[in-house]
Amino acid sequence: MIKNKIAKAGLMLLTLCLFNIAHAQISQNDRDLSHFQAQIESARASGDMDLADSLASQFLSLATQSNLTQFEADALYQQARNDMERNLYAPSQERLNRAIELYQELDDQKKLGNAYRQLGLTYRYQANYSVALEYIYLSMQIFQQLDDKDAISSAHNSIGVVLEKMGQFEEASQAHQAALELNHELQDQGGIASALFNLGDLRRSMGDNELALKYFQDALKLDIAGGELKNIAYSHHKIGFVHNLMGNIEQARFHIMEALKLFRQIQTPRDTDWALTSLAQLEMDEGNYAEAQSIIEGVINRAIENQYNSLLVDAYKVAAELAFRLEQYDASLELIDVGLEQAKRNKERADEALLEELRVQVHLKNDSIKEAFEALQRQKRIDDEILNAKRLDSIANVQAQSEFVRRAHQIELLEKESALQRATIQQELLTRKLWLVAISAGVILMFMLYGRIVQRKVNLQLGEQVALRTQELELKNHQLQLAYQEMEEISLTDKLTNIHNRRFLDNHIDADLDQCHRVYQDWRKGKTSQPSQSDIVVFMIDMDNFKEVNDRYGHASGDLVLQQLSERMAKVFRHSDYLVRWGGEEFVAVARFIEREDAPLLAQRMLNSVNEMPFELTDGVLSNQTCSIGFACYPPVTKSNHRVEWQRFVSVVDACLYAAKHSGKNSWVGVYSISDSMLLEDADISLNKLINWSVKGLAVLQSSHGDIEKLRRTQIK
The missing domain is CATH 3.30.70.270 (Reverse transcriptase/Diguanylate cyclase domain)
Known part of the structure; x- marks a missing residue:
């Protein structure tokens, strides 16, 4: 009887040791994989997207081989972020949805919220604003439950950007202002820069170019201090764009060229062509028509090849206006037609209206009064449809906000029920623990008595094992030295100079x-x-x-x-x-x-x-x-x-x-x-x-x- 109990006690201790060894091994794997995320984010911030993609692929491969769900989800999230940097929204959505499933399984609320927000942004870039709002409000709900002010400010910024695209300028301004106040409270200079940038873009959309320029200039100063090249490029581009609207050609050219240089440096082809489109507009406004035509034709060809559909519409608008200024009216009408077809496929109604407005001007110059009147009617019909769509979007926004409040209330009730259940469970666990402690104390006492009997035998075996382990350790040390040598051989960094x-x-x-x-x-x-x-x-x-x-x-x-x-x-x-x-x-x-x-x-x-x-x-x-x-x-x-x-x-x-x-x-x-x-x-x-x-x-x-x-x-x- 005693022997059986002693055996059980020994089995319990052995199990505990094995658990600790396994836990230590998992912790080591965690440490080995954790460094990937920082490296990926650093490469992405510096614009080295090839390196960021390579690291993310290695990260996913190692996480999958190690069967670590947490890191697999993180790797998918990082790959999705890389896709977004390259403007590849469909694969980004696919990876984010897979990451969301894993984060839900793990109940990792913070990362789930981040994934929801990023998913919302992919829909925003594809002009699907109602769906974008749903996901961003989901992320906001999680962040508020966690009381994560930094994440809440990011969600406010994202909501403001979407609302601006929906034409709800007042609500967008309130969201950006909330983000600005939170970032100021947190002393987050990068967050402040993002909020100022978004407020500047909002003012530009409302026609207040002077105030927009001040916001963009303040954002640029903070972006330069932060050192993230993509943010610096965006701010330069917006400043150049606004200067061009205000007729400040030299300043516009300087900032657009700075943006173009940075976009090329960080290898973002869509953003590079976005800046080139602004450069073409600048050259056209300055009367350099041949240069403008060369630039915009290149943008159109690459946009078609790479399916930059939204950028393609902007490029067609510039090309059509350029043909109009060159009095090539037939060519201008052809470009307007293909631009309209693309705008319809993109569901970009505002661009349809602008192209119809340009068609009116072309027909008037061509003395085609009937065609000009028909184009004007189509423009009026599109404007009316846009107004109705904005009303529907406003309703969708209200519904999304209402759903957000409703779910937050449900979560509050669930938390109260969960707290009561946890209290009951804790009471039961306390009772079980008391019994377990009593049993464990008895087992340990018996084990100590038995230990005296077997101590001598153990001491004899221990000497043999020490000698064996010493020999094994020497072998391992030798193998480790060889491994270090191999690592030095495959290292990409010079050990002496650290370059x-x-x-x-x-x-x-x-x-x-x-x-x-x-x-x-x-x-x-x-x-x-x-x-x-x-x-x-x-x-x-x-x-x-x-x-x-x-x-x-x-x-x-x-x-x-x-x-x-x-x-x-x-x-x-x-x-x-x-x-x-x-x-x-x-x-x-x-x-x-x-x-x-x-x-x-x-x-x-x-x-x-x-x-x-x-x-x-x-x-x-x-x-x-x-x-x-x-x-x-x-x-x-x-x-x-x-x-x-x-x-x-x-x-x-x-x-x-x-x-x-x-x-x-x-x-x-x-x-x-x-x-x-x-x-x-x-x-x-x-x-x-x-x-x-x-x-x-x-x-x-x-x-x-x-x-x-x-x-x-x-x-x-």
Whole structure:
């Protein structure tokens, strides 16, 4: 009898140990997966959507393999957010609905609320405003139950945006004001910026451009302080749009171009074309009709190809107005017709009315009085239908609010019932616990008595087990060291300087070169205007006489020099550029999507950053250092469809670095362009060949010496 009880007690303790081990393993898995979300959000905020997609896919794969429902839901949510950034609303909705099912199963109310709000926003972007409101009110209901003020303010902002689209400006203003007050209370600068942006857009819709401009300018200041590139781009674009409405052409151009540069940098194609549409309108208003036509035709082609349906209507409106100004009335009417068809498919009644209004003007200019009158009647009918639709939307809004209040009341009643049930259950659990404690105490007492008997036997076995475990531990440690070595080999970050390594560049550069090649290819085919902010410039930076630092001061001082060099590079180049330790004292900087005319300026700034301030070595010793820089611009041959491979291109950069070294060091040499892609087929691109190309006019070389004469004198015989 006693033996049976002792056995049961031992089984209980063994079960407890196994539970703790399992719990520890799950906790480790949680820690391994938790870091993904922050990395995905960081990549998305910096505009690196390829990285964000890659991380989200890895996140989902690991969560599914680990059978962790919580993380599977989180991964789906992150993928949906990525889809929204890329304006892919259908797949975003599918993933959000799957995430919602999992969050409901887990009873994770906060994340369920976030998913509802995001789902509502996908419907908002597709002009399905009534459904959008239903989901956002669902999220608001959850956030208020949780008393999550930050989330409540976000829901207020989303509600305000939808109500504005529905034409309910007063209610929209109240929602944005509520969001602004909450964010001010929370001292959330990003939230304040969003509320100001939305209030500015509301004022713009109401025709108060001056007040709208002030709101947008305040939002831009906060966005710049926050550092999220997409928000900065949106604010720049709205400021440029309003300046254009007010006739401030220079200011409009500056802000629209800033927005365009940022949208391209963060790789959001729809938003890029949105800014290009505004640029086309600006060029048209300034009388640059050929430039406007080139831009808007490119936008229309890409919008059709990528199914940017709402943007397509805006583009057709600009193109139709442009044809009207050029007195191409038949072409204008054709564009109005296709724009109307698309607007009808999108259910964008306001755009239908604007296109009919433009049709009236075209027919009047064409002396087609009957057709103008018929178009005016259609415009009047659409305006009446819009007014009735707004009334129905108002009713839908009231119904959504009523349903929100009704559900909140139901939840309050359920919570009261739940509290009563919990009190009853807790009383029962307390009674059970008292009995369990009494039984456990008896079992432990008997187990202790029995333990004395078996202690000696255990001690003998323990010695053998310790020896065995020690041997196993040594093996595990060896395996761990091998694993660390393997991790270092597959790492994408240089351990010494904490910047990227060569492997990272090999993994990422081809995508950038492909994008650059496509931009130029579209231009060569006549699909787009001449590329702007589309070049890639690769700089190779090498410390001069670095061996002397190691020999004289030791390798620790050499390491300090390399670390400080990477820090100075970070001050010269942008956050979105790639900084890479190429090997030893050689570094590579990739300036992504800039104008190639800026390359000499960047090279000189890098040279100055090394020259102007001494490097601090060990024991506080200061040492003046110099560097040599070679660079080349991609695509090297702008008028050829031939795609230059990365390894071939790097050899050009390396030859430029070699030229800088042999022309006296502390200098830079760069290849601005090459006239014939066949030159790059040469297996050995050397310094001599670069100089010969330059002399024959086959390549444009640039140097900090001002001309290539010094390079010619150093030419190797």
